[in-house]
Amino acid sequence: MTAQMTRRQFFKVTAGGVASVGLGALGLSPEQVQAATRPFKLERTTEARNICPYCSVSCGVLMYSIGDKAKNVKAEIIHIEGDPDNPVNRGTLCPKGAGLLDMIHSPNRLKYPEVREAGTSEWKRISWDEAITRIATHMRADRDANFQAKNADGVTVNRWQSAGFLASSAASNEAGYLTNKVLRGLGMTAIDTQARI
């Protein structure tokens, strides 16, 4: 690795133009790069295996984080690369996946519950407790007003149609399963997901 370029910058450059910029064009040989970097930067990291959350190729990724998982220490990911063991991507990532680290650290990530009161023009930070209580209060009032236990023919239908839910295709199967369980458990039927779009 040259002094002018860190491993991370190197990844950025190559990832941005995987198709057009070869390593040779940067004046680097892959051996040099590999030999020089990993021990320095990733030595004190913890590795976790995950999957790129973008397209449905579902490339395996290795994520390296610092922070030893001790209490009061937040683990932070400092590097992500393709998982060479994954039989589908075999270590590769595309330009979308190459930016994963910047997604995790995006300045636009939400950190706290917020509310925008009716008719106002700003967000206001609130606690989880307040958020959940206020939302559940809305849900209950709506459900109590619009729940249908039986239809006109006397068939038990137990449905609540006046609230809708769009479910995430970036959620895990387990979170999706629980979401479904809760929604149908409450009697909701107005449910859709990103399968169509």
Place this chain on the structure above:
Amino acid sequence: MASLAPTFGRGAMTNHWVDIKNADLVLIMGGNAAEAHPCGFKWVIEAKKTRSAKLVVVDPRFTRSAAVADFYAPIRVGSDIAFLSGVINYLLTNDKINHEYVQAYTNAGYLINTGYTFNEGMFSGYDEAKRSYDNTTWKYQMDEATGFAKIDYSMQDPQCVLQLMKQHFAPYTPEVVSKVTGTPQKDYEKILEMMGECAKPNKVMTILYALGWTQHSVGSQNIRTMALIQLLLGNIGMAGGGINALRGHANVQGITDMCLIGASLPGYLANPTDKEATLAQFIEAKTPKLLQAGQMNYWSNYSKFFVSHLKSMYGPNATAENQFGYDWMPKIDGAQDVLALFERMHQGKLTGFFCQGFNPLASVPHAAKLGQALAKLKYLVVMDPLTTETSEFWKAHGEYHDVKPEEVQTEVFRLPANLFAEQEGSFTNSGRVIQWRWSGADAPGETKGDAEIMAALFLKLRDMYADGQGANSEPLKKLHWPYRIPNKPSPEELAKEVSGVALADVLDLKDPTKVLAKAGEQLAGFAQLRDDGSTSCGNWIYSGSWSQVGNLMARRDNSDPSGLGQTLNWGFAWPANRRILYNRASCDANGKPWDAKRTVIKWVGDKWTGNDIPDIRPDAPPAEVSPFIMNPEGVARLFAFAGMKEGPLPVHYEPFESPLAENPMFPSNAKAKNNPAARVFPGDQENFGTADAYPFVATTYRLVEHFHFWTKHSWLNAVTQPEQFVEIGEELAKSKGIAHGDKVRVSSKRGKIEAVAVVTKRIPTLQVNGKPTHTVGIPIHWGFKGVTRPGYLTNVLTPYVGDANVQTPEFKAFLVNIEKV
């Protein structure tokens, strides 16, 4: 996937990513895998390199997939069915079909009701007022003596499916197809020849498609037309073959499998409707009757899957006496797709709305209508890792989003959700392989996981309803909530619940002295499910993913002894760890592989064995049991007598916004211009534009640097593709005086966007029906939130109409005008 289930019995990608390397011919149409699924596309290159496979790309643009293709042909957006129908016509008239396969594994010889007709673009049974068909006349002729469907194995009877198909597709000659699609005839004929080659038993074609086929008012039929081709060529079930739907989001397959869709329950079970008042009525209505002797008719196990699901919902509260809690499950009334939901919201019929990792203002058509609809809500809850446009629909963002906050009375909550890197649990890739993921970091601030947020809302409501007041709270009080930390159900607990557990000893049905699973044990798979309440299983197709052996989704043995790329010990593929669906069809009628070099499974005298989990009962004799075990006739349906709203065979209809005055296939029938069974809401018809005011064909698409509306929040992606642009061909640019780099305004009947013009040779002008037709290409990735430069949501332009079967919006074909700003 509403096209694949009515054809094959299951609605999913048949093969998997690595298997693409086994193909001889790869068709990419209705997708652009090199940009949208780059690391999967690598396997196309592998096929080219290692077995000299050929790649054919058909697309309105010369895409990055086209750039490495052996052959590229342009096509007008929205004319894919005409293109593919011409292929069927060619295969049938030139006898380029795998006869033995077609005869034994499809319904080609089945006789159809004599009342069935097709005239001037319409099938028998149309009700114009309802815009829907009564499909009675599309059914099989039944043999009264046996109770099974009638078959003419010689496939000569004029009422048999093969003969009906010959008639139906005859008008799609190369001349006609070229006129309708704009594909030059000599290019088209070259592709016909290349595809025809694959009728040989040892030549296999695969097709990779994505939203370019689904996002049309005829989306499901686009795919079905291709499915028909693959069946005629005998390519379904083969290694390197199949029909491969490249799904969009990372876990869209998994979330679809979990059926977060109003009309279905996990594992593609139906959600009960008002018509099925009791559990017995529901099971009776959903269990298909056997249509041919000796077939597996796997859905005959419906009651086992469904009752096991009810047990996962209501646990010990679900008993035989209370129909396993059937009454607590809400019954659906009418359409529940996103277009129907926003229509109801627009009419003021919804009070509250939740968006979990979903940004509808950006990803649903006709953004102006959506904004009006959201403003009618009392409360909106957005759960997302990022600041989405939807969460700020009430906020003014200059020219990109012009609203007055004081006029919007919706109370909006924004809850921070974590991202993939901070979660544990499983994702299902496009090829149905479920893989476990581990968390690598703590989420920022007070962020919570999706499951934790749902648990918090549920537990709060359950507490509130402890007062016994208000609407019926019995269903939610009976919901089974066995989690060790109630407000934080763990991924492990949930995964085990999804996979299934024995509640009492599960006995072997053939030999009740044998215990297959002891009470409390994880089940080995769906064959162990029972309908007497002795098993619980959240999602039957995932059954066995966490067996008594452990978490099979977390397996990481990538060994591949067959060399076919099956990696059976990597993760877990549904169903039953099977990697290639319908793999029984990879062998001939005697159980011998069509191509021994690509043996998926084979019959060895007393059982099926090989390089995959057989998609057939392991001891089913090849001559007796047919390969499509989910269909009650055991064969695939070239002719879909049920399940397709607009007809049993595909027909070319124009997009709802078409540059042509009529459907060139049926110029004298105005009713057959667009899909006669597609749903159009009142008010939306008037919002469709016509070619006089909006003369250019537009289509939306994705770029390799971005993923939907997410990566505009990520610096690296924003740097590589910072600013909104549209692409136009040189001829159009010249006629409109637009130069490369100019700012242009693109407008549709519904709205306008402004962006930089990229003038390119990659978008050709096509001759359609004797007239030059220009295409405007619109990448979708910008919006008024993000670290990219602000841009317009593309969906201010798109029309509010969807596919007739699943309501996928018609994002890929509409009309616009373009001017220099």
